[in-house]
Amino acid sequence: MIGIFDSGVGGLTVIKPLIKYFKSDIIYLGDTARVPYGNKSKETVIKYSIENTKFLLSKGVDFIIVACNTASSLAIDTLRSIFNVPIYGVVESTAKVACQFDSIAVIGTKATIESNAYEKTIKMFNQNASVQQKACPLFVPLIEEGLIDDEITKLVAKRYLNGIQAQALVLGCTHYPLIKHIIKEIVPNAQIIDSGTSIINTIDKNMLKGSGKIEFYATDSPENFSKIGKLFLGENFNGVKLVDLEEL
Amino acid sequence: MIGIFDSGVGGLTVIKPLIKYFKSDIIYLGDTARVPYGNKSKETVIKYSIENTKFLLSKGVDFIIVACNTASSLAIDTLRSIFNVPIYGVVESTAKVACQFDSIAVIGTKATIESNAYEKTIKMFNQNASVQQKACPLFVPLIEEGLIDDEITKLVAKRYLNGIQAQALVLGCTHYPLIKHIIKEIVPNAQIIDSGTSIINTIDKNMLKGSGKIEFYATDSPENFSKIGKLFLGENFNGVKLVDLEEL
Structure with a gap:
């Protein structure tokens, strides 16, 4: 069990x-x-x-x-x-999947990002990885309000994600898979990795x-x-x- | 004390x-x-x-x-x-100030609005008042993120407040005074009543x-x-x- x-x-x-x-x-x-x-x-x-x-x-x-x-x-x-x-x-399991890549971006809550847990864990598995991190604190309330296909969420996502350049993007929060389609539009070239499947x-x-x-x-x-x-x-x-x- | x-x-x-x-x-x-x-x-x-x-x-x-x-x-x-x-x-004190008006709009959290407490209390003091209510659940996270003068908050506010027609607008959440200037732009003709001063x-x-x-x-x-x-x-x-x- x-x-x-x-x-x-x-x-x-x-x-x-x-x-x-x-x-x-x-x-x-x-x-x-x-x-x-x-x-x-x-x-x-x-x-x-x-x-x-x-x-x-x-x-x-x-x-x-x-x-x-x-x-x-x-x-x-x-x-x-x-x-x-x-x-x-979920951090360890997701980091293990992400560490195959050399340039990784991680998004998550403020506490997750400030803890630096993803960067530390990814670097345990891949010392040479470059890890870029960004807190996206408004994603959870937007998703819980059901705005999962909405111009407001798109605008917020652009604000957070513009400028992210990485081979892989870790969705370091279990809410984020619900707006994967919006994230994917803004960061189209990154492989998306989520905690659920990892x-x-x-x-x-x-x-x-x-x-x-x-x-x-x-x-x-x-x-x-x-x-x-x-x-x-x-x-x-x-x-x-x-x-x-x-x-x- | x-x-x-x-x-x-x-x-x-x-x-x-x-x-x-x-x-x-x-x-x-x-x-x-x-x-x-x-x-x-x-x-x-x-x-x-x-x-x-x-x-x-x-x-x-x-x-x-x-x-x-x-x-x-x-x-x-x-x-x-x-x-x-x-x-x-704060609900009673704010309702007492609001009840001088005959057409009142109330905005607040989901729980506040669903409880119907404002409408009940306002009508105790002014039976004839018409009370329009609207939950604005994204205002608190936006304000706590410091987006108090931001196009995202303006967009969210328009979504919530467009169509409100009232002589008075009750800010039924103690966070909302911080974005009073944005609310005022969208509902310019309503008298704004907040809990803090009431x-x-x-x-x-x-x-x-x-x-x-x-x-x-x-x-x-x-x-x-x-x-x-x-x-x-x-x-x-x-x-x-x-x-x-x-x-x-």
Whole structure:
């Protein structure tokens, strides 16, 4: 059983290929009561990540996937030092795919970019890579407002991405695949790498295989989680359960 | 001593006139670890508002001002039913100013607008008022990104505000005064009413007078709070203390 957490619904883009290719057994937690993580401090993101992990372990999961790029960037070392199960993060898995290229651009939340986690991780695998980074803090609210094919989002994207020159562009936030078509228009020559598909290259396939059992938990309204979540998962789902992490 | 809470820094626009005109003694709490409230559920906003109020009361304040429009809209009745001190909210005070007009538009977060709190409260004071409401969920992230004089914000504002016809326009979110100049351009004929200045019309002036002592608390990074907060307060300040509400 895989335990996966994200600050909200973005991590659903990470479980999409797990469901499709491996019928993985998944317990997913979206911390929607405290979303977003991307503009919060390292200390706060670590605190929330510890609580999320404790909850998933209390449900009997065998290992953890941190599906949130911000939490992967800021909290993964602390989580590994505390918990005695394998912990995988989207930053490492995405960096492993990206490091085949020599010139890489990374976009993400403010906290992810300021942590420098992508650059450090990519350079561990490819010392000679040049890494250009750019925080795109308005992408998450624009996507959550459903402006995924809108002139406002295009204008914002141009502001952020004009001037990016790289062989590969890492979407270092699980929301961004929803506006891949807009990003692609502005940076047409870069290979786009997203976290959702890269995580399956990092984990032993046998650990991913399952019978397709999925439980969803959210810290805020289950109804809202299903409503916005279907944009990310690409299909309808229900039965989301509410959880209060402070009561654990 | 006045206890004031907001989901983040927006409430600083509410204390600005209190400092200027009354030298009020204030304990201010910004729940920056869980910001924003504006797109969260009623249950979650109530839970957070109770925790915020408990914290302020533990500091010995005599009464509470809920400086967050979302919390005022969703939680004020519950707070009054639980706590035995006067509790003032920006929705009531702003509605009292707005009700002089017969045709009123209200803009705010999704949660504030969906709660219908402004319309209900305005109609308590002026049965005949026509109230038009519009959620503007992108204003808060745009303002927090500092795009307060930017073509992107103007484009978003036009999208939200085109078609508004009213004698008065209520800025039902404490962030919005920062883009008043943009709003004014699109709705030039409406009288703009903001929460910051209206709260001082609701509370007995003697309760507001003080010696100018202010303490700031934030649930996330004090440095970030000071940095973004100075935009809202209009001056530099320091000495913000970190508080963990879950530990209370």
